[in-house]
Amino acid sequence: MPGGARGTAQxxxxxxxxxxxxxxxxxxxxxRAILQALDEAPGPLTPHQVLERAGAIQDGLxxxxxxxxxxxxxxxxxxxxxxxxxxxxxxxxxxRGHHHHFRCDRCEGVFELATTCPVAVLEGVTLPGGxxxxxxxxxxxxxxxxxxxx
Amino acid sequence: MPGGARGTAQxxxxxxxxxxxxxxxxxxxxxRAILQALDEAPGPLTPHQVLERAGAIQDGLxxxxxxxxxxxxxxxxxxxxxxxxxxxxxxxxxxRGHHHHFRCDRCEGVFELATTCPVAVLEGVTLPGGxxxxxxxxxxxxxxxxxxxx
DNA sequence: AAGCTGTTGAGAACGACGTCTCATTCTCAG
DNA sequence: CTGAGAATGAGACGTCGTTCTCAACAGCTT
Numbered sequence: 001m002p003g004g005a006r007g008t009a010q011x012x013x014x015x016x017x018x019x020x021x022x023x024x025x026x027x028x029x030x031x032r033a034i035l036q037a038l039d040e041a042p043g044p045l046t047p048h049q050v051l052e053r054a055g056a057i058q059d060g061l062x063x064x065x066x067x068x069x070x071x072x073x074x075x076x077x078x079x080x081x082x083x084x085x086x087x088x089x090x091x092x093x094x095x096r097g098h099h100h101h102f103r104c105d106r107c108e109g110v111f112e113l114a115t116t117c118p119v120a121v122l123e124g125v126t127l128p129g130g131x132x133x134x135x136x137x138x139x140x141x142x143x144x145x146x147x148x149x150x
Numbered sequence: 151m152p153g154g155a156r157g158t159a160q161x162x163x164x165x166x167x168x169x170x171x172x173x174x175x176x177x178x179x180x181x182r183a184i185l186q187a188l189d190e191a192p193g194p195l196t197p198h199q200v201l202e203r204a205g206a207i208q209d210g211l212x213x214x215x216x217x218x219x220x221x222x223x224x225x226x227x228x229x230x231x232x233x234x235x236x237x238x239x240x241x242x243x244x245x246r247g248h249h250h251h252f253r254c255d256r257c258e259g260v261f262e263l264a265t266t267c268p269v270a271v272l273e274g275v276t277l278p279g280g281x282x283x284x285x286x287x288x289x290x291x292x293x294x295x296x297x298x299x300x
Numbered sequence: 301a302a303g304c305t306g307t308t309g310a311g312a313a314c315g316a317c318g319t320c321t322c323a324t325t326c327t328c329a330g
Numbered sequence: 331c332t333g334a335g336a337a338t339g340a341g342a343c344g345t346c347g348t349t350c351t352c353a354a355c356a357g358c359t360t
Contacts, residue, residue: 031337062338064339068319086239102277105284113279119288127252133290135290137289138269139286141285142281143282144280176356178306198347211309212309213310215309238347
């Protein structure tokens with residue numbers, strides 16, 4: 001899915017504060033709460049974590065709404081799905097560039113890492129055996145700062 | 151459940167051909183078929199794949215039996231579970247040393263790689279931010295030899 | 301050979317996760 | 331302000347991987 005027909009000169013009075021949501025996606029308080037929750041998180045969140053955090057912002061938020069919005073926002077390119085081994089799907093805001101995640105063995109929290117990717121050298125390479133590498137998924141495990149000092 | 155009272159001098163005549171299964175684990179044809187299927191596979195298998203392959207060796211094999219044996223064999227240390235992002239649990243024989251897996255985007259098959267681990271340098275390191283690395287999971291994606299030529 | 305007991309197959313049952321329905325509410329262009 | 335239709339909440343429902351149940355079977359020891 002390429003960039004899309006951006007800049008086709010259709011002014012349409014872009015309202016202030018609006019992200020870059022698709023034409024008929026309304027700015028509901030629930031949707032904003034969900035995006036805010038994802039923005040403020042230290043790492044990708046599961047749907048239930050989104051419900052918890054966004055529910056604290058927007059009271060009465062329902063799980064179905066969370067699922068619907070996560071799907072819609074992913075479709076719209078606002079957020080991306082993150083899959084970790086043996087975990088349910090998580091989501092984080094899109095546009096944060098290539099990075100990997102760290103999962104704490106103790107608190108089970110997942111964090112976004114700023115560390116340079118040690119696997120980049122393999123991109124595009126064809127490994128002995130004939131495996132053509134086009135992508136990779138790396139997750140680091142261990143103790144997060146909090147659990148290390150706690 | 152710790153190791154138990156091992157080595158209490160109870161020779162018990164270890165029969166030939168027997169792997170190193172625990173005392174009261176019987177060598178049923180089903181169990182052997184499952185181990186054989188895992189041994190001959192190019193990579194870790196899901197329970198259903200085990201059923202397919204082992205079922206071709208031992209006719210009438212049931213899914214419950216596969217699950218029971220995978221759990222028992224893992225417990226016994228004969229096989230290990232392999233978790234890939236967004237996939238159901240897979241199993242492969244134990245004792246193959248540190249390695250990673252390749253998943254084909256086309257045929258969705260998973261293969262064991264012999265390539266040297268590019269992430270080993272991070273083991274034991276504490277990353278900026280205070281994340282203490284104790285382990286990692288790496289999966290490469292792309293095209294397998296078959297799908298590349300096909 | 302015989303018996304003890306671990307093991308099996310088939311299908312029901314389960315739990316986690318996610319989707320659907322529908323009456324109601326809310327956003328936003330006109 | 332108002333109407334059209336997108337969005338919501340609550341819960342029923344569906345899916346899928348896995349476990350349980352139980353009568354029959356089959357390793358293994360004696």
